[in-house]
Amino acid sequence: MREEYTYVVLADDDEDDRLFFTDAFEELKMQTKVDVYKDGIELMNALNQSDSILPNILFLDLNMPMKSGLECLKEIKMNPRFKNLSIAIYSTSASEEDIEDTFVNGANIYIKKPNDFKILKKILADVVTMNWQYHTSGLNKDNFLLRL
Amino acid sequence: MKIFIKFDFKRICTKVIEEKLTGLGIKYRMLNFGEIEFLEEVPDDKMKAFNAILKDYGIEKIENQKVILVQKIKDTIIDMVLNANETMNVKSSVYLSEKLGHSYGYLSNLFSEVTYTSVENFIILQRIEHAKSLMINTDLSLTEIAYRLQYSSVAHLSTQFKNTTGITPTTFQRIIAKRRELSSNKN
Numbered sequence: 577m578r579e580e581y582t583y584v585v586l587a588d589d590d591e592d593d594r595l596f597f598t599d600a601f602e603e604l605k606m607q608t609k610v611d612v613y614k615d616g617i618e619l620m621n622a623l624n625q626s627d628s629i630l631p632n633i634l635f636l637d638l639n640m641p642m643k644s645g646l647e648c649l650k651e652i653k654m655n656p657r658f659k660n661l662s663i664a665i666y667s668t669s670a671s672e673e674d675i676e677d678t679f680v681n682g683a684n685i686y687i688k689k690p691n692d693f694k695i696l697k698k699i700l701a702d703v704v705t706m707n708w709q710y711h712t713s714g715l716n717k718d719n720f721l722l723r724l
Numbered sequence: 725m726k727i728f729i730k731f732d733f734k735r736i737c738t739k740v741i742e743e744k745l746t747g748l749g750i751k752y753r754m755l756n757f758g759e760i761e762f763l764e765e766v767p768d769d770k771m772k773a774f775n776a777i778l779k780d781y782g783i784e785k786i787e788n789q790k791v792i793l794v795q796k797i798k799d800t801i802i803d804m805v806l807n808a809n810e811t812m813n814v815k816s817s818v819y820l821s822e823k824l825g826h827s828y829g830y831l832s833n834l835f836s837e838v839t840y841t842s843v844e845n846f847i848i849l850q851r852i853e854h855a856k857s858l859m860i861n862t863d864l865s866l867t868e869i870a871y872r873l874q875y876s877s878v879a880h881l882s883t884q885f886k887n888t889t890g891i892t893p894t895t896f897q898r899i900i901a902k903r904r905e906l907s908s909n910k911n
Contacts, residue, residue, distance in 0.1 A: 680903050705840050715853050
């Protein structure tokens with residue numbers, strides 16, 4: 577029924593995690609398009625192309641070599657072109673400090689990477705649905721904070 | 725030999741629809757042009773036959789009617805949440821079906837089909853969003869906010885807040901305050 581699709585991008589240096597992520601979206605019956613990048617630099621280079629199509633939701637791993645998720649987040653938040661992007665932190669860390677720090681720096685969603693594939697599917701479905709609500713129901717994006 | 729003709733599209737369409745509906749034994753009423761009201765529940769097979777026949781004539785049912793109705797449901801819910809004081813004693817299902825003139829079952833199925841979420845979840849989400857904006861933009865305490873939004877207690881509001889967002893109202897307030905601090909430092 578939904579006519580638009582949700583464009584999702586992930587930056588994660590771990591190959592297994594990337595595969596796990598794309599597989600989960602493939603199995604979800606939602607209209608999504610997923611692209612992945614191997615690290616923060618590759619991601620930022622792609623986003624910063626002036627003609628790049630911006631994702632609806634960007635998933636950032638925190639611990640990446642060269643450019644971390646937090647660095648990407650800060651860079652993205654400084655650029656007004658990216659202001660409609662929802663940013664989800666996708667990390668193995670569940671430290672309260674990381675969570676609060678990324679939220680304060682402008683992340684909308686914090687996901688602790690689950691080990692279970694079913695749980696991951698559920699989480700990703702929730703994220704897409706919630707993001708869709710913010711997008712279509714005139715909710716204030718500044719107040720969009722979700723921890724899963 | 726050549727002849728010239730002119731058409732009255734409206735009349736043609738209306739006539740085709742009238743003939744086909746009568747042929748299928750569907751009771752209906754023509755409202756404005758392009759709007760038909762069925763006077764009784766139409767079984768799926770008849771509806772399919774009707775759609776197929778119309779397609780032959782290049783006439784198509786606008787499925788987006790659904791989207792329009794879903795938007796009405798959302799507007800009604802938002803209105804209900806914002807005016808929680810006045811609607812306090814009415815169950816949301818009753819309120820919605822009275823306002824929109826459809827059964828709650830129909831509205832709720834349609835809503836799930838189009839939005840991938842349920843009416844119940846949408847109401848919760850709207851209440852929580854309203855609570856957030858009151859937390860940020862007013863000096864109201866959580867107790868007062870809970871009361872305004874017709875929660876039975878602060879605990880109820882806090883639990884629902886945590887279940888919906890994954891964080892507590894207090895953490896939410898702290899993060900927003902820190903964000904403001906950060907952006908005022910930048911400027």
